[in-house]
Amino acid sequence: MDIKPINAAQNYAAARPATEPNAGQGDVGGAAKGLARDFAATLQDAEVTAKAAMSGEADPHALVQALAQTELAVETAVTVRDKVVEAYQEILRMPV
Incomplete structure (x- = not known):
């Protein structure tokens, strides 16, 4: 197998962007906000389905799936x- 330094450098340069962090993924606040919105939507959908099942408008299978x-x-x-509480407690235990 013949490995030349120029080929190694070119392959490294080609693979480098795959290991660099993506700027769009650094928005933790936006991701948390989206997760909270999804969580609230899931709870709201289940509530609507439960109300519909109580009035006889939804089938029991949909209710079980929503629950x-x-x-x-x-x-x-x-x-x-x-996990967040555990991490916070671990930070509090760290010596200053």
Whole structure:
């Protein structure tokens, strides 16, 4: 196998953009806002489906599916909250 320095440099230059951070992905606040909006929308959809099921306008399958999605969303939110609290407590334990 013949590896020349110029080929190695060209291959490195071609692969370099794949390892650089993307400027659009650094917006943590916007991502968190979008997740909160999605979470609220999931809860609202489940509430609408539950009200429709109580009045007989929705089938039980749709209600069960909406409740399962809501349960998953709440469990995910609780897990994220626990991780954030754990990270905060770890920061508090750090020596200054």
